[in-house]
């Protein structure tokens with residue numbers, strides 16, 4: 315097999331090399347838990363070594379999304395519950411109208427608001443296996459990320475960050491799928507990291523006890539060694555676990571009870587961060603663009619900064635990130651260039667290393683990122 319590959323590489327050069335690279339396999343340590351049937355709490359039993367396979371190559375979607383049919387009656391596949399999390403009960407003024415928009419469109423849903431204190435009590439009671447990692451995260455944002463997966467696993471429903479605005483009822487999509495991931499605007503992963511398809515955790519919806527949520531929770535310990543928020547608990551963590559789930563469950567249809575649907579950005583986050591406009595224009599005026607950038611610039615030419623359409627359920631208010639001071643600082647400062655924990659847990663790091671390679675640190679847009687980090691006064695150890 316190896317010889318065959320080498321011969322073909324010799325003949326077909328780079329094109330075939332890309333094909334060989336398509337799937338990456340890494341070992342990762344994952345907790346296997348047991349559940350106390352009286353209390354429902356999840357405890358660690360043993361650490362198992364598991365292959366984690368991800369597809370490195372994902373082709374770009376069409377420039378125009380096509381209309382998707384949703385059932386307008388019938389039962390919900392996801393609990394009619396909305397979960398939101400904040401530090402305490404004092405929701406900042408800027409966010410209140412967004413919270414109201416969600417409640418208005420979902421009047422017959424249960425609304426569960428979680429403060430950091432409630433979140434800690436919940437993790438203590440229900441996820442003793444995650445607790446030591448949870449309390450040791452350096453950033454509050456990591457705790458906010460981690461607990462949303464545990465909440466969705468346990469209760470099911472919709473999770474939305476406070477800067478998500480609701481534009482119409484979610485009912486049709488909650489009738490169709492059992493687990494829904496939002497996707498960040500294509501520009502974000504392409505512009506910063508040179509890849510397609512970044513799952514976002516600012517909006518997620520999943521039925522309770524969905525195996526994908528379980529896997530997200532079980533992988534929190536392994537990924538906790540990544541120093542930054544995005545890789546340890548955030549969107550890049552979700553993306554890699556999702557891609558692994560797809561590889562491990564080739565026969566599960568995304569509409570199945572155990573399926574996961576990665577929705578197009580147009581559904582939940584159609585608007586681009588307006589602060590990127592100038593840099594996009596500068597990029598797209600260059601003559602030498604690589605594959606993904608060409609695609610991005612064509613998309614930009616056709617759709618500009620995007621914005622809600624008749625496909626859109628919610629939007630994400632990126633400008634508000636600036637107002638979120640400490641939160642936004644964590645978002646903006648985290649990068650793929652961070653140090654990778656301590657040497658004695660190198661094995662656990664392997665999957666993280668793969669992720670970082672995959673996120674291609676040699677993107678020509680690196681300079682933009684560096685400038686941004688500098689202007690944000692990011693601490694050097696992010």
Ligand SMILES: *[C@@H]1O[C@H](CO)[C@@H](O)[C@H](O)[C@H]1NC(C)=O
Pocket residue numbers: 350351352353
């Ligand atoms: C489950 O939890 C209950 C209440 O804390 C405890 O009494 C019981 O021993 C636990 N069972 C197992 C198998 O750990």
Ligand SMILES: *[C@@H]1O[C@H](CO)[C@@H](O)[C@H](O)[C@H]1NC(C)=O
Pocket residue numbers: 348349350351
């Ligand atoms: C809990 O219940 C499941 C299925 O009902 C069973 O397989 C498992 O052994 C039980 N766990 C304990 C700790 O009793």
Ligand SMILES: *[C@@H]1O[C@H](CO)[C@@H](O)[C@H](O)[C@H]1NC(C)=O
Pocket residue numbers: 385386387388
């Ligand atoms: C549900 O909607 C479909 C079409 O969307 C329709 O054919 C069917 O009759 C409806 N069922 C009920 C019970 O309203």
Ligand SMILES: *[C@@H]1O[C@H](CO)[C@@H](O)[C@H](O)[C@H]1NC(C)=O
Pocket residue numbers: 567568569
């Ligand atoms: C997934 O299920 C839907 C609805 O049952 C069906 O239309 C579609 O063809 C299935 N897709 C695959 C890849 O099996």
Ligand SMILES: *[C@@H]1O[C@H](CO)[C@@H](O)[C@H](O)[C@H]1NC(C)=O
Pocket residue numbers: 381382624625
């Ligand atoms: C949105 O509107 C376009 C026409 O402007 C139409 O072709 C498309 O089917 C609509 N999509 C939905 C989901 O209603």
Ligand SMILES: *[C@@H]1O[C@H](CO)[C@@H](O)[C@H](O)[C@H]1NC(C)=O
Pocket residue numbers: 508604674676677678
């Ligand atoms: C990483 O980016 C560089 C520069 O854009 C490109 O030449 C290279 O092929 C990319 N590597 C991978 C593995 O995609």
